[in-house]
Amino acid sequence: MASLPIDTSKFTGIICAVSPAPRVANRETGQLRVDRDTGKTVYQVGLCLMAGASADVVNVSVAGEPAGVQLGMPVAVRDLVATPWENEGRHGIAFRAAEIRPLSAPATPAGKGAGQ
DSSP states (O other): OOOEEOOGGGOSEEEEEEEEEEOEEETTTTEEOBOTTTOOBEEEEEEEEEETTEEEEEEEEEESOOTTOOTTOBEEEESOEEEEEEETTEEEEEEEESEEEETTSOOOOTTOOTTO
């Protein structure tokens, strides 16, 4: 199914509602989920998305540990997408972001790393 981009600039605030935790791919072995493109461990973060008088908490996956993100902290989210899914009669929406960082942290230009 198609991924739908979400314009995060329309939210009045985004706060970390559930601390980042690695996603488990296999509960029996404890193996962690790994991003196919980067090879990094996939983390899940509960984010409170606020718009006007409403707020929703959604779980967002991101490749790599979101450094410095803590419970209750305002965050910035880059390239948030929603992907509808259906599997064996169950259905929902999966959220994924390219980056989640503390709001006060400086932005990293796309494709640039530390020391480049």
